[in-house]
Amino acid sequence: MKLHTPRTRALGMHLILVLVTGLLASRLLIANQAPSSPAPTPAASAETAIAATATPWGGDYFPNTLLTDQDGKQVRFFDDLIKGKVVVINFIFTSCSDSCPLETARLRQVQKLLGDRVGKDIFFYSISIDPLSDTPAVLKAYSQRFQVGPGWQFLTGEFADVTELRQKLGLFIEGVDNGRSKDHNLSLIVGNQETGRWMKASPFENPWILADQLANTLHNWKQPSIGESYANAPEIRPPSNGEELFRTRCASCHSLGPMDGQGIGMRSIGPDLIGVTRQRDPAWLSRWIREPDRMLAEKDPIAMELFERFDKIPMPNLRMDDKSAQSIIEFLQAETDRQHPPVTPLAAGNEEPEHHHAIAAPDSAQGQTRVQ
Numbered sequence: 001m002k003l004h005t006p007r008t009r010a011l012g013m014h015l016i017l018v019l020v021t022g023l024l025a026s027r028l029l030i031a032n033q034a035p036s037s038p039a040p041t042p043a044a045s046a047e048t049a050i051a052a053t054a055t056p057w058g059g060d061y062f063p064n065t066l067l068t069d070q071d072g073k074q075v076r077f078f079d080d081l082i083k084g085k086v087v088v089i090n091f092i093f094t095s096c097s098d099s100c101p102l103e104t105a106r107l108r109q110v111q112k113l114l115g116d117r118v119g120k121d122i123f124f125y126s127i128s129i130d131p132l133s134d135t136p137a138v139l140k141a142y143s144q145r146f147q148v149g150p151g152w153q154f155l156t157g158e159f160a161d162v163t164e165l166r167q168k169l170g171l172f173i174e175g176v177d178n179g180r181s182k183d184h185n186l187s188l189i190v191g192n193q194e195t196g197r198w199m200k201a202s203p204f205e206n207p208w209i210l211a212d213q214l215a216n217t218l219h220n221w222k223q224p225s226i227g228e229s230y231a232n233a234p235e236i237r238p239p240s241n242g243e244e245l246f247r248t249r250c251a252s253c254h255s256l257g258p259m260d261g262q263g264i265g266m267r268s269i270g271p272d273l274i275g276v277t278r279q280r281d282p283a284w285l286s287r288w289i290r291e292p293d294r295m296l297a298e299k300d301p302i303a304m305e306l307f308e309r310f311d312k313i314p315m316p317n318l319r320m321d322d323k324s325a326q327s328i329i330e331f332l333q334a335e336t337d338r339q340h341p342p343v344t345p346l347a348a349g350n351e352e353p354e355h356h357h358a359i360a361a362p363d364s365a366q367g368q369t370r371v372q
């Protein structure tokens, strides 16, 4: 299901484009057939008209806002950041404790999949909506904590200018975004300025699909496809509710066993979660999944120890309710049992030796995920 949504959406937009172009062409035809139609040669007028509609979102649509990146370099939004480029843009603030870290973590996976094309023909921009707190130095520290690679700029600017950018990109929701809280809608957009094709994207989306949109769809399949197509992504079985939640809300930061990491092969932001249901008290686990921010604020000892160990990136509060937390825990338990079948005392005697140490103590599993 999920697999097809962006494609279908892209196809939809494509159809609209084709329709518009078709309509335009037929209008021009009619205009040119009219005997009274004045001077410009048909070819020239058709060309300019089509060129103009091909990029309705050009320099006169997008502001050329002055922004500063994490290294203190000043750039112009239109001229330097998006003109003629395929880009990913999202709006964040570094003190955000819910959706932004998830978006950053997801984009980091997408960046890894795209490899050295990032910074060459695909550009990543995270723009702060909290410019007062998010100075270039703060943004730099944030990008380092998440270990983002080159070709991804973190930017800040005047509050009013950034708000205007969000409006122009269709990522500003009246009522949600101008309320007093810093809550903002998930705001990720991918686009190709030259072709004028822009699509909202969800950070819950499979990273392989996001990478495919950027590498292939938005480049109109002109470039050789990235070596790894999302056909190589782990097979998607009809997931349980718990698995679905895990894949969309948690897998940007957590792997499940050394073979996981969604096949991307990079160090995760948070601990590997195989075995966690065996190690932690169920009530602790359930509460942690629902309100990690409060447990960190209360200085829960386990939470504090993990927080220190994982580069002081706080696990976000993803507003999971009891039921969702429970279904995720059930999935984590099932996945742990699948990878490391429980050894009953009776059966233990007949087990082959490797099964004994195969049960992941989360601590050793975490140790493994720290290695790239």
Ligand code: HEC
Binding pocket: 101, 102, 105, 245, 246, 249, 250, 251, 252, 253, 254, 269, 270, 271, 273, 276, 280, 285, 288, 289, 292, 303, 306, 307, 308, 310, 312, 313, 314, 315, 316, 318, 320, 328, 362
């Ligand atoms: C933005 C990254 C991020 C996302 C998204 C995220 N986590 Fe975490 N998680 C962390 C970090 C980092 C830690 C380590 C503790 C800390 O630093 O706060 C952690 C710790 C944990 C732990 C404790 C592990 C242990 O050894 O006890 C569990 C369980 C957990 N996360 C489950 C989840 C679940 C379930 C989801 C999805 C609903 C999720 N996390 C989403 C980053 C994330």
